[in-house]
Amino acid sequence: MFSKIRNLFLIVFLFFFFHTSVFSQKSGITQKPSESFKDTVRLREVIISGKKGDENISSVNMGVEKLSITAIKKMPALMGEVDIIKAIQLLPGVQASSEGSSGFSVRGGSPDQNLILLDNTTVYNPSHMMGFFSIFNNDVISSLELYKGDIPIKHGGRLSSLLDVQTKENMPDCFSGSGGLGLISSRLMLEGPIGENTFWLVSGRRSYADLFLKLSSDESINSAILYFYDLNFKISHKLSNRDRLSLNAYYGKDAFGAKPGDFKYGNGTLSLAWSHIFSDKLYSKFSLNATSYDYGMATHLEGMQMSWEADMLDLMFRADFSQSLSDAVNLNYGFTSTWHRINPGLVVSSMMENDYDVENTFALQNSLYLGNEQKITDALAVKYGLRWTVFQNLDSGKIQHTYNTFEPRTGLVYKLNDNSSVKANYAHNVQFIQLANNSASGSPMDIWFSASPNVKPQQVNMFSVGYFRNLKNNMFETSAEIYYKDLKNVIDFADHAQLLLNKELEGEIRTGTGKAYGLELMVRKNTGRLTGFANYTLSRSERTIPEINNGKTYLAPYDKTHVFNIVMNYEISPKINVSANWVFATGNPTTYPTGRMEILGEYFPIYSGRNEYRMPNYDRLDLSLNFIPKPNSKKRWKGEWNFSLYNAYGRKNPWIISYKQEDGNPPTAEMLYLFSVVPSVTYNFKF
Secondary structure (H helix, E strand, O other): OHHHHHHHHHHHHHHHHOOOOOOOOOOOEEEEEOOOOOOOOOOOOOOOOOOOOOHHHHOOOOOEEEOOHHHHHOOOOEOOEOOHHHHHOOOOOEEEOOOOOOOEEEOOOOHHHEEEEEOOEEOOOOEEHHHOEEOOOHHHEEEEEEEEOOOOOOOOOOOOEEEEEEEOOOOOOOOEEEEEEEOOEEEEEEEEEEOOOEEEEEEEEEEOHHHHHOOOOOHHHHOOEEEEEEEEEEEEEEEEOOEEEEEEEEEEEEEEEEOOEEEEEEEEEEEEEEEEEEEOOEEEEEEEEEEEEEEEEEEEEOOEEEEEEEEEEEEEEEEEEEEEOOOOEEEEEEEEEEEEEEEEEEEEEOOOOOOEEEOOEEEEEEEEEEEEEEEOOOOEEEEEEEEEEEEEEEEOOEEEEEEEEEEEEEEEEEEEEOOEEEEEEEEEEEEOEEEEOOOOOOOOOOEEEEOOOOOOOEEEEEEEEEEEEEEOOOOEEEEEEEEEEEEEEEEEEOOOOOOOOOOOHHHHEEEEEEEEEEEEEEEEEOOOOEEEEEEEEEEEEEEEOOOOHHHOOEEOOOOOOEEEEEEEEEEOOOOEEEEEEEEEEOOOEEOOEEEEEEEOOEEEEEEOOOOOEEOOOEEEEEEEEEEOOOOOOOOOOEEEEEEEEEOOOOOOOOOEEEEEOOOOOOOEEEEEEOOOOEEEEEEEEEO
């Protein structure tokens, strides 16, 4: 039922609001629309921070990508919503998991192998509207960093990457705000001081496609549900010149559906943090964090009522310390303790005598870490550290099973001269909680499950080496990185696995080994009227699991051989700037039927090996124009217009390819695509 609801509302949504072209062909393929920054304590002085011009050369960190919020806001927007996750999908080694999705793959890994943090609190599903938008509101975000494998020592629990998103920290001088009005959604952010030591921030977004649906004369459309909303709240108080207390909260909800059913899901995060300066050499931060993710589905038929609800909850305490022993030695150490609860689902139906309840799972995860970044000479700097994690499955409050793991990480940078350097890195990462998903397109109903006595935690050893060079006084940044990932206990699922509401889910799990390797090339222009970047990734990701594909090695679902990205912004005048993105990627691996057999007059498909074929290649051009009517206005109210064209030349990129066979005729393929040309306009303002 979920897939029918999704497809119905993708059709309605795209047809009424985005003028998506619909084409249908019967020859061969039928096409139709478907559905780590260091913490700082702010004193009275105004602190202006920014990265050093040669940070990419001198920093020991490797595989770290940063994008400014200002640059992101100038990029072309899908449906009028500029999105930080859509932006990072343009970076080398990062690809969207599917068309229009907020899920992303880093260096061949699956989306659940990415640790996503909002103010140091885990986010399990960063998407709105089935992935078309992310939960991150640009108006409240101050910074973001993406670590591709070289995850800071204080974080763990994922194999591929860390996306660290932080909300605003700077205290405004007076009451102010910003927001935007778009075709699909609008947003508003307000902030201001309370006295000299406290500031607050509140923001909200809501889509209103459902309001336009009510204008339709078709009852099946005007009764439809289709919206999302989210809220951010922050209050920060300076207790003293050495202490700051802050409270960060987020809550978001999505709902969509039609007769006879509806679906909803939502995220919530809460963080209470106390920052304390012991001395000019010792800094600390203590925090209590909570995160929740829930989803539910209901059907309303005459004579039958059914509801399904599932959720998960994390409670975490962490203590982080940063200590400088000398100009050359800087220690980071601390510990975290996390309690996990996963409720896979409770089904209540008027047709069942008893409720169907999949048992909750509980786990406790404790970690200690110690790391050091040390300058050996003027040219050579190193970092090294170790995480120790104890993961325990709980049953009725008692420890059922325990895993002890160690995660060593090390790296170095050697400056060849003032303009170039070489870097090397090794990281061992372990993941204890993962997503049960046997589709690359994903859905909010995919469930998380933990390591157990029968499911070992996934592990990766990752090696990377890179050359970095800046040109023309840091105007241009260039880099070349190669990486190799050796994976153990990689998880996949049996063919035609039943994942949802399965009390015996572990019986569908298959484990083995994997590897991923690649080359990433990047050039970025930082200054001048023309800015932007271009990158190319050559990569391969594969798995070997004895019970899958007859034990033969096969491509991972997110393997893409070639990926090109070009992002450019040109300032025509203080009033007008234009931007363009162009993307090309090898098609995702897929499994096709290669024959059929007849049994008693019925035909059954015979499929190829796992991921033996590929979908057609993907390419797309996006354009945008930002117009600021009065760039030098002294008035408090300032506005600008953003006009965007997503998929400007109307490329019909495949989203799902399925096969149908009717009345004994040869099978026909259907390619479902989401977007043709999608225009949008947004009015942004601040005061």
